Amino acid sequence: xxxxxxxxLILLAAGRSSRFPDGxxxxxxFLGKPVxxxxxxxxxxVPFRTRFVVADGCALDFAGYRVIHNDAPDQGMAxxxxxxxxxxxxAGAKAVLIALxxxxxxxxxxxxxxxxxxxxxxxxxxxxxxxxPGPPALFGAGRFDFLLxxxxxxxxxxxxxxGKHVVTAPAELIDIDTPEDLAELRRLVHAPxxxxxxxxxx
Numbered sequence: 001x002x003x004x005x006x007x008x009l010i011l012l013a014a015g016r017s018s019r020f021p022d023g024x025x026x027x028x029x030f031l032g033k034p035v036x037x038x039x040x041x042x043x044x045x046v047p048f049r050t051r052f053v054v055a056d057g058c059a060l061d062f063a064g065y066r067v068i069h070n071d072a073p074d075q076g077m078a079x080x081x082x083x084x085x086x087x088x089x090x091a092g093a094k095a096v097l098i099a100l101x102x103x104x105x106x107x108x109x110x111x112x113x114x115x116x117x118x119x120x121x122x123x124x125x126x127x128x129x130x131x132x133p134g135p136p137a138l139f140g141a142g143r144f145d146f147l148l149x150x151x152x153x154x155x156x157x158x159x160x161x162x163g164k165h166v167v168t169a170p171a172e173l174i175d176i177d178t179p180e181d182l183a184e185l186r187r188l189v190h191a192p193x194x195x196x197x198x199x200x201x202x
Contacts, residue, residue, distance in 0.1 A: 001115055001116045001117070001118060002094060002138075002140070003115070004046050004048050004049075004112075004115055005048070005049055006049055006093065007048055007094065007096065007138070008048065008050050008051070008087075008088035008091055008093035008097070009046075009048040009050070009051045009052065009096075009099065010053075010081070010088060010096050010097065010098045011039065011040070011052065011054070011065065012053075012077060012080045012081070012084070012099070012100050012101060013026055013053050013054060013055040013056075013101035014054050014058075014080050015056070015077075015102075024059070025102055025176050025177070025182070026058050026101050027058065027060060028176070028182055029193055030176075030182065030185065030191060030193065031189070031191050031192075031193075034060055035102060035104050036058065036060050036062075036101040036102065036104075037060060038104030038106075039099055039101060039103060039104060040062060040065070040101075042106055042107055042108055043099070043106075043108055043111060044064070045108065046108050046111055046112070049091060049092070049093050050066065050088070050091045051064055051066065052065060052084050053065040053067055053068065053101070054068045054083050054084050055067055055068070055070065056069065056070045056071070056073045057069075066087070068084060075151075076151070078150035078156075081147055081150055082147065082150060084096065084098070085144050085148055086148065088144075089144055093141065094121070094141050095138055095139060095141060096138070096144075097111065097136060097137075098135055098136065098137050098138075098139070099135060100175060102176045102177070103176075104174075104185070105171060105172045106173070110127065110136070110166070110168050110172060111136060113166050113168075114126075114136060114137070114138045114166050117138075117166055118140060121140045122140050122142030122143055123138065123139070123142075123143075123163070124139055124140070124159055124160060124163030124164065125138040125163055125164045125165075125166060126138075126160045126163055126164070126165055126166070128166065128167045128168070128173075129169075130167050130170070133161055133163070134160065137156075137163075146159065
C-alpha cells in the first residue's frame with residue numbers, strides 16, 4: 001500500500017464539453033451543487049500530500065487545490081495529465097492519483113482501496129466496473145516519465161489495462177459527458193433536479 005500523504009491528487013477539469021451544448025458540464029447542477037465539486041467534497045478528508053486541479057477556465061472554486069491552467073485542452077486529456085504530473089513530481093510525490101471532475105459519485109472509500117492495492121514504485125492501479133478499467137487511477141513515481149510522454153486521449157490505456165484493477169459498483173464510476181448522462185444519473189438517485197427540470201416533465 002501507499003500512504004495518502006505520499007500521493008498527489010490530480011483532478012482533471014479541463015475539457016471542451018463538446019457533447020454538452022448547454023455550457024460547461026462541470027457547472028451543471030446535481031444534488032444541489034455543481035457536478036465538478038462532488039469529487040472535491042468526497043475526497044476533502046483524504047490527507048493527500050498535495051492537490052492539483054487542471055482546469056481551462058471553469059468558473060468553479062476548487063478550494064484547497066492548486067489550479068494549473070491548461071491553455072490547450074483541444075490537445076486531449078494527455079496534456080492535462082502531463083501538466084499535473086510535472087507539478088506532482090516537483091512536490092516530491094511518490095505517486096499520483098488521477099481523478100476526473102465529471103465523475104460525481106466517486107467515494108473516499110474506493111480511493112483508499114486503490115491506495116491499498118499499490119505495492120511498488122511502478123504501481124498502476126485503476127478502477128473498474130468489472131468490465132473496463134479506467135479512472136480514478138493511481139500511478140507510482142516509476143511511471144511518471146511514461147505519463148509525461150503521453151499524447152492525445154488514449155496513450156495510457158494499454159498501461160491501465162495491464163495494471164491492477166479495483167472493482168467497484170458501476171454507479172460509482174459514472175461520468176458525465178452529455179445532458180442525457182446527467183439526466184439518467186439524476187433519475188437513478190432521485191435527484192430533485194430530475195423532478196423540477198423541464199426535460200423531466202416532457
